[in-house]
Amino acid sequence: MQRKALIILGLLFSFSCVANDVDLYTKRAEQGDAKAQYNLGVLYTFGEGVLQNDKEAVRWYQKGAEQGDGYAQFNLAAMYGNGRGVPRNVNIGYAWTILAVYHGYDYDLNQYPYSVDKAKAALRSCEQSPNAKAFAALTKTLIPSQIADKLRGKEFSNFDDFRRAFWKEVSKDPTLAGQFNLSNIKRMKDGKAPRARFKDTVGGRRSFELHHVKEIQHGGDVYNVDNIRVNTPRNHINIHKGKR
CATH class of the missing domain: 3.90.540.10 (Colicin/pyocin, DNase domain)
Known part of the structure; x- marks a missing residue:
């Protein structure tokens, strides 16, 4: 399938599925396939083949992100950064961005104010969030x-x-x-x-x-x-x- 890049509120979303794939992605996503969860989140983000629903998009991005899918993590970061489907929280958005790059998402962190200390501060600020376990695991990989x-x-x-x-x-x-x-x-x-x-x-x-x-x-x-x-x-x- 052809992949298109769309700019939404200044953040990049990778669109890699089409409306005809809704049933297929839903079935696979419900079975725990992280890539399908990411793709289903994209469909809900743009209302392709389904009613546009930011909360549903976040739900599926979250599931894929928790399994380590860098694309789902990056899009979840965008949703948090823009307050779409979730209350706006730039620290959680920042932390998911770092995780996304760590898991292979091709994104230039120079576009994002970044340093190891800032990364750790952002991750620590999310210790009480539902994502704390994932963020704590990443913190251990950062160079002290x-x-x-x-x-x-x-x-x-x-x-x-x-x-x-x-x-x-x-x-x-x-x-x-x-x-x-x-x-x-x-x-x-x-x-x-x-x-x-x-x-x-x-x-x-x-x-x-x-x-x-x-x-x-x-x-x-x-x-x-x-x-x-x-x-x-x-x-x-x-x-x-x-x-x-």
Whole structure:
């Protein structure tokens, strides 16, 4: 199906379904298919094949967003940011935008006032929201400010050097290092990534990985700590699988 981009109130909505698909998307959405939930939300947003209904759109975006669909998360962010179908809440909208980019939505965060500290502040402000669990999970992936500040602006000959410097700095921080066992602390002191739990590994990929939010081939900065997240191998693979 052809995808069209529409601008609504200054925010991008990706339209990837047509009215004839209402029954199909409804059936799949009710069965828990995140992409179908996103597409059904789009139909309700624009009144394509159904009566236009922002609250229904939000309901389906929410379901898809909670399953980690970046497109549903971005559209849910737009609904919160514009107060469509939900009371306007820019912090929740901001937090969902960050989650959407984290899950592969191609959006330039430079268009949005962004920094790790601002992201964490927005996520913390949503701790009492229904989305708190999802936001808390994302907060753990953000590069801690104290580590980011030590690496920010330094020059590295390659990303392997950056990676080694990153994990060495983590090993020096008592609070962060205290989250790992002695074996992993030793690995980090040697500039190696700590091992992830077995259930979070994939094949031979056993260690935590650094993920670029905006990919290098799309103009992402290799050494910009605000463009980097910490992920388990399984999450890293799932993020790239989720990109359309």
